[in-house]
Amino acid sequence: MQTCCQFFCSSNSISERALINALAAAGISALSSDRGEQKPIILFFDKFDDGLCERVQELSDSGTERVFAIASSEVALTNADTWTLLHAGASEVFVWNHSADPAAEIACRIERWAAVDELLESPVVQTTLVGQSPVWKKMLRRIVELAHFTNTTILILGESGTGKELVARLIHTLDSRIKKSEFVVLDCATIVPELSGSEFFGHERGAFTSAVHSRDGAFSLADKGTLFLDEIGELPLPLQAQLLRAIQERTYKRVGGNTWYSADFRLVCATNRDLFEGVKLGEFRHDLYYRIATWIVRLPPLRDRRSDILPLARHFLRQLRPEAEPLDFDHSVREYLITREYPGNVRELWQVIARIVDRHVGPGSITVGDIPEDDRPVNGESGTWLDESFEQAIRQALSSGAKLKEIGRATEETAVRIAVDDEQGNLQRAAARLGVTDRALQMRRASARRSSL
Ligand SMILES: Nc1ncnc2c1ncn2[C@@H]1O[C@H](COP(=O)(O)OP(=O)(O)OP(=O)(O)O)[C@@H](O)[C@H]1O
Numbered sequence: 001m002q003t004c005c006q007f008f009c010s011s012n013s014i015s016e017r018a019l020i021n022a023l024a025a026a027g028i029s030a031l032s033s034d035r036g037e038q039k040p041i042i043l044f045f046d047k048f049d050d051g052l053c054e055r056v057q058e059l060s061d062s063g064t065e066r067v068f069a070i071a072s073s074e075v076a077l078t079n080a081d082t083w084t085l086l087h088a089g090a091s092e093v094f095v096w097n098h099s100a101d102p103a104a105e106i107a108c109r110i111e112r113w114a115a116v117d118e119l120l121e122s123p124v125v126q127t128t129l130v131g132q133s134p135v136w137k138k139m140l141r142r143i144v145e146l147a148h149f150t151n152t153t154i155l156i157l158g159e160s161g162t163g164k165e166l167v168a169r170l171i172h173t174l175d176s177r178i179k180k181s182e183f184v185v186l187d188c189a190t191i192v193p194e195l196s197g198s199e200f201f202g203h204e205r206g207a208f209t210s211a212v213h214s215r216d217g218a219f220s221l222a223d224k225g226t227l228f229l230d231e232i233g234e235l236p237l238p239l240q241a242q243l244l245r246a247i248q249e250r251t252y253k254r255v256g257g258n259t260w261y262s263a264d265f266r267l268v269c270a271t272n273r274d275l276f277e278g279v280k281l282g283e284f285r286h287d288l289y290y291r292i293a294t295w296i297v298r299l300p301p302l303r304d305r306r307s308d309i310l311p312l313a314r315h316f317l318r319q320l321r322p323e324a325e326p327l328d329f330d331h332s333v334r335e336y337l338i339t340r341e342y343p344g345n346v347r348e349l350w351q352v353i354a355r356i357v358d359r360h361v362g363p364g365s366i367t368v369g370d371i372p373e374d375d376r377p378v379n380g381e382s383g384t385w386l387d388e389s390f391e392q393a394i395r396q397a398l399s400s401g402a403k404l405k406e407i408g409r410a411t412e413e414t415a416v417r418i419a420v421d422d423e424q425g426n427l428q429r430a431a432a433r434l435g436v437t438d439r440a441l442q443m444r445r446a447s448a449r450r451s452s453l
Contacts (some may be wrong), residue, residue: 001105002028002109003027003028003029003110004028004029004031004038004039004123005023005028005029005030005031005040005041005042005068005106005110006030006031006040006041006042007019007020007030007031007041007042007044008041008043008044009042009044010043010046010052011045011046011072011199011373012047013046013073014044014047014072014096017183019044021065022102022103023042023103023106023107025103026101026103026104026106026107026448028103028106028107028110029134030042030099037065040067040068040091040113041059041064041066041067041068042068042070042106042108043055043056043068043069044071044072044096045069045071045072045076046071046072046073046076047076047079048071048076048077048078048085048224050083050086051070052085052113052177052193053084053085053088054083054088055073056089056090057090057237057249059089060089060090061073061089061453062087063089065137065138065141065243066110066113067090067091067092067303067332068091068092068106068109069085069090069092069093069105070092070094070095070096070102070440071094071095071096072096072097073096073097076095076362077093087429090112091109092109098189099196099329101228102216104234112145115148116141116144116145116148117141119144119148119174119405120137120144124170124174125140125144125170125174126389127168128166128169128170128173129166129167130308130311130312131305131308131311131312132307132311132421133305133306133307133308133421135300135304135329136300136304136305136308137158137250139297139298139299139300141262142297143167143170143171143297144170144174145378146171146295147170147172147173147174147175148169148174148176149176149260151175151177151266152266152294152295153266153267153268153269153294153295154171154266154267154268154289154294154295154297155232155268155269155270155271155292155294155295155296155297156168156268156269156270156271156297156299157270157272157273157275157296157297157298157299158270158298158299158300158301158316159233159299159301160211160272160344160345161302161342161344161347161348162300162301162344162345162346163299163345164230164272164299165185165228165230165270166287167227167297167299167406168183168185168228168230169183169228170268171226171268172225172228172266172268175226175430176268177224178267178416179224180224180225181222181224181225181388182212182221182225182226183222183225183226183228184218184222184224184225184226184227184228184265185219185228186199186200186227186228186229186230187228187230188229188230188231188232188233188234188235188239188335189230191233191235191239191319192375193236193238196242197217197242197255198211198215198219198238198416199217199219199255200215200217200218200219200239200246200251200252201217201219201220201244201254201255202214202217202219202220202254202255203215203217203223203254203255203256203257204217204254204255204256204257205256206256207254207255208255210253211255211256212230212255213332213444217252217254219250219252219261219263219265220261220263222263222264222265223263223265224264224265225265225266226265226266226267226268227265227266227268228265228268228269228270229267229268229270229292229354230269230270231267231270231271231272232269232270232272232275232292233272233275233278233284233333234271234273235284239287239396240284240285240288241285244285244288246263246289246424247288247291247292248291250262250263250264250265250282251263262289267292269292273383275289275293276289284337286427287412294382301342301343301345302345302346302348303341303342303404305415306338306413306418306422307418307421307422309338309342309349309422310329310334310336310337310338310422310423310424312346312349312426313329313337313349313353313375316350316354317353317357317366318355319352320357325363327360327363327365327366328365328366329365330364330365330366330367330368331432331433332367332368333356333366333368333370333371333434334422335363336371337349337451338351338379338422339353340377344373352375355372355375356370356371356372359371360370360373370378371418375422394407394440401407412449415434416430416441416444416445418432418449419431419433427441427442
């Protein structure tokens with residue numbers, strides 16, 4: 001498979017041509033100039049220094065998601081440097097001669113990343129889980145990779161309404177096991193303790209008074225499929241003990257039976273609780289925790305991905321009016337949706353849109369009059385952006401040594417980025433929101449790009 005990357009060499013010990021030839025032999029065509037494309041980038045260096053780190057940071061901040069930092073020799077890279085580069089945003093850091101064929105190693109990684117990105121952009125992902133914000137995409141990329149290339153156990157953490165169940169279903173959909181079977185959901189918050197054994201393990205006929213027939217439980221139903229234990233943080237301690245063996249060994253006995261059965265399932269659990277805190281408080285068994293938390297994925301709350309609000313709102317609008325002509329929100333409604341608080345996260349946004357749709361009539365855009373009275377901001381609620389969190393951010397900037405010019409520039413750049421993201425790249429609309437001309441916005445963006453290079 002022919003793959004492509006950008007390539008920057010600041011090494012004197014290996015010639016750029018020799019590296020490009022080695023990469024080409026492994027099927028990677030390396031472009032040595034910056035074409036502004038979102039290709040993986042290889043930074044080849046002789047010496048770790050602050051400049052290298054800043055370069056990695058800039059690339060990663062500007063949206064380049066795959067950066068290789070490759071040292072020409074072991075002396076160029078200490079362990080501490082490796083971690084510093086990873087924290088700055090590098091996806092991979094290694095020494096060129098760490099293996100017999102380093103170019104092939106790079107090719108393997110690029111190939112995997114390309115496969116993950118292809119899945120990420122596929123209709124099955126894009127039409128179920130809406131969101132393009134960097135924090136969301138980063139999380140989703142991890143999910144997609146785990147779902148498709150492994151059958152590992154995954155614990156999904158996140159506030160209520162952040163999409164945990166949807167993500168669990170996506171994991172099942174993308175699971176590449178041959179002969180994959182069902183997605184089985186068990187809500188641990190609603191299990192009646194007396195019937196819990198039967199719910200999980202099934203029962204034999206006559207196992208208890210109402211057991212007139214034998215019955216399969218969740219472990220059996222999920223055989224060759226996925227078992228999703230929702231709200232696992234609500235599971236009472238005695239039940240946690242009962243589940244240990246079945247989860248560890250994938251074997252269980254039905255209630256009232258003596259035969260051991262085995263079930264081959266992928267386990268996905270979700271909770272909005274801080275499970276690790278629960279372990280410390282003795283509310284959640286630590287041995288169970290370590291069995292379900294092979295991989296932990298944290299879903300961001302909606303307030304941390306505000307640029308996804310409008311795309312989500314438009315997605316719900318289409319879902320709620322499948323037959324109708326496409327509609328959009330007018331400027332004030334867009335502003336309202338973006339700035340409103342959503343303690344119930346995406347579910348709350350869905351409900352707001354559902355209420356707006358209930359009220360809307362006519363073919364024109366959705367306007368503020370469509371927002372139900374109870375959802376409208378009370379007087380004085382808008383314009384509260386100069387609040388404590390704003391002060392806190394400025395305080396942090398000052399205490400980390402940032403000067404007024406730098407703070408001003410960062411604030412402007414952030415406002416521009418948010419407006420452009422919120423308006424999905426429509427520069428005219430972003431300029432109108434920012435109160436500048438299109439041309440002024442374009443110039444600002446160009447100068448921000450230049451200063452980040
Ligand atoms: N990224 C998303 N794209 C589209 N719809 C979403 C997204 N995230 C959540 N939703 C929708 O929001 C609602 C809540 O999602 P879901 O039930 O998966 O959340 P949850 O985290 O499991 O909630 P809870 O903890 O309360 O069970 C659903 O209607 C779901 O379809």
